[in-house]
Amino acid sequence: MGVPMSVEGEFPPSGQAPRRHLWPIPPEGGYTVEDLYRLPDLPAHTELIDGSLVFMSPQSLFHAMTVDALNIRLRELAPAEYWVSREMTTVLDEQNAPEPDLLVVHADSVQGLDQTRFEPSDVVLAVEVVSPSSRSRDRDTKPLKYARAGIPHYWRVEKENDRPVVHVFELEPSTGAYVATGIFREELKVSVPFPVAVDLTDIATPPRRT
The missing domain is CATH 3.90.1570.10 (tt1808, chain A)
Known part of the structure; x- marks a missing residue:
């Protein structure tokens, strides 16, 4: 499965102006292990659960x-x-x-x-x-x-x-x-x-x- 296209969105840090970020669009049927290894710039320690990407929160x-x-x-x-x-x-x-x-x-x-x-x-x-x-x-x-x-x-x-x-x-x-x-x-x-x-x-x- 190829790398999905992305959609542009905004998520402003508290008290700051919005900044641009490219969110990947999930493919039909969800992501696969192949996508997990091919998608560029995923955050460290991203997990794949039921076809969804799960990003890790900062640890305590x-x-x-x-x-x-x-x-x-x-x-x-x-x-x-x-x-x-x-x-x-x-x-x-x-x-x-x-x-x-x-x-x-x-x-x-x-x-x-x-x-x-x-x-x-x-x-x-x-x-x-x-x-x-x-x-x-x-x-x-x-x-x-x-x-x-x-x-x-x-x-x-x-x-x-x-x-x-x-x-x-x-x-x-x-x-x-x-x-x-x-x-x-x-x-x-x-x-x-x-x-x-x-x-x-x-x-x-x-x-x-x-």
Whole structure:
């Protein structure tokens, strides 16, 4: 499918004169993964959900610190047969290519530094840290699609009293749906997809000002 034409529009920043921007016109039937990789000048970390382009809002400090901390800890704990990555496009089907905040993939699926995507069969665990703008996608849309694609494990991280709370889900093969296996507030401690122990009380704590 070719790159769609664009339509000119205006969106003025607060207190400033309008400036011109070219918005792409969605093709009939919605965008595809091919469009996601061919459309010029898309914002960083654009996702494709049900044929629609989803642009990421600016992330909060809580989101950044939580992703960073979990990324470091999972990399420390992951066995050699797994690879931990953050914010990589995962192509579920022709019209769905989300970008989980964190992924654990089979190490042999990592093909090189120019790689830009993973397939569902590559992914062992997908992790989403919930933001206000992504709440419905992270709670409803994405886990449904990850489960249908056969990704065995899903973690959803919520902010509760300024601390991360991790909701852990595992794929039930007979139903093809996720089942909740635990909610962790003080310490995240699981045995699958590999043994993990993370002190959650020490995450997302900004440095104290003196």
